[in-house]
Amino acid sequence: MRVLGIDPGLTRCGVGVVEGVPGRLGKLVAYQVVRSEPDEDIAHRLLHLDRTLAELVERYQPDSVAVERVFSQHNARTVMGTAQASGVAILAGARAGLPVQTYTPSEVKAAVTGSGTADKAQVTAMVTRLLRLAAPPKPADAADAIAIAICHIWRGGTRAKIEAAAARRSNR
Numbered sequence: 001m002r003v004l005g006i007d008p009g010l011t012r013c014g015v016g017v018v019e020g021v022p023g024r025l026g027k028l029v030a031y032q033v034v035r036s037e038p039d040e041d042i043a044h045r046l047l048h049l050d051r052t053l054a055e056l057v058e059r060y061q062p063d064s065v066a067v068e069r070v071f072s073q074h075n076a077r078t079v080m081g082t083a084q085a086s087g088v089a090i091l092a093g094a095r096a097g098l099p100v101q102t103y104t105p106s107e108v109k110a111a112v113t114g115s116g117t118a119d120k121a122q123v124t125a126m127v128t129r130l131l132r133l134a135a136p137p138k139p140a141d142a143a144d145a146i147a148i149a150i151c152h153i154w155r156g157g158t159r160a161k162i163e164a165a166a167a168r169r170s171n172r
Contacts, residue, residue: 001019001020001021001063001064001153002017002018002019002029002060002061002062002063003017003018003019003020003062003063003064003065003066003149003152003153003156004016004017004056004057004060004062004064004065004066004093004149005017005018005065005066005067005145005146005147005148005149005150005151005152006053006065006066006067006068006089006092006145006148007068007141007142007144007145007148008067008068008070008082008085008086008088008089009081009082009085009141010036010038010042010045010046010049010081010082010084010085011035011036011037011038011081012033012034012035012139012141013033013034013035013049013053013085013089013141014031014033014139014140014141014142014143014144014145014146015031015032015033015034015053015056015142015145016028016030016031016137016142016143016145016146016147016148016149017029017030017031017056017060017062017149018131018146018149018150018153020150020153021153022153022154023154025130025131025150025153027131028131028133028137028146029060030060031137031142031145031146032056032142033139033141033142034048034049034052034053036048036049042081042084046084046085046088049085049088049089050088050091050092053088053089053092054092054095054096057092057093057096057098058096062098063098063099064093064098064099064100064101064152064156065089065090065092065093065096065098065099065100065101066100066101066102066103066148066149066151066152066156067086067089067090067093067100067101067102067103067148068086068102068103068104068105068108068144068148069086069102069103069104069105070082070083070086071104071105086102090102101152101156103148103151103152103155107151107155108123108144108147108148108151109122109123109147111147111150111151111154111155112126112127112130112147112150112151113126120140120143120144123143123144123147124136124137124140124143126147127143127146127147127150128143130150131146131150
């Protein structure tokens with residue numbers, strides 16, 4: 001399974017493409033950070049993100065997209081930009097007809113490090129170790145996106161099976 005992981009952000013949006021199956025990671029295919037300038041018009045920033053994500057979906061042909069779920073932050077302006085970027089990321093997968101799943105930051109941290117309260121350094125260290133990378137992916141937004149893809153590979157299949165079973169049960 002090839003997963004496009006996205007750590008949404010308006011100024012810096014991390015993107016990571018990872019291949020693997022539950023219980024066994026394959027390899028890191030690619031990663032990057034999509035950047036925009038804070039003083040640019042919001043519409044142009046979102047359009048740039050949309051076009052770049054569409055291009056990455058086309059280039060890497062993922063089987064699914066995993067996006068970090070927006071959580072409440074103290075700075076309303078920051079959370080608004082993150083939420084807008086998240087919507088663009090979800091739309092990029094949906095537009096391509098791909099399954100899209102969201103994960104909370106604590107779900108991602110727990111999947112990769114074993115602790116839902118791990119810090120960024122711990123997440124980056126585990127991403128580096130799990131994928132046997134020669135050097136940690138930088139910046140942190142890229143490492144986070146890779147961690148989101150890993151989380152989906154390990155948990156996405158299980159979550160989908162649980163949701164399918166629940167749907168079957170409710171149809172009885």
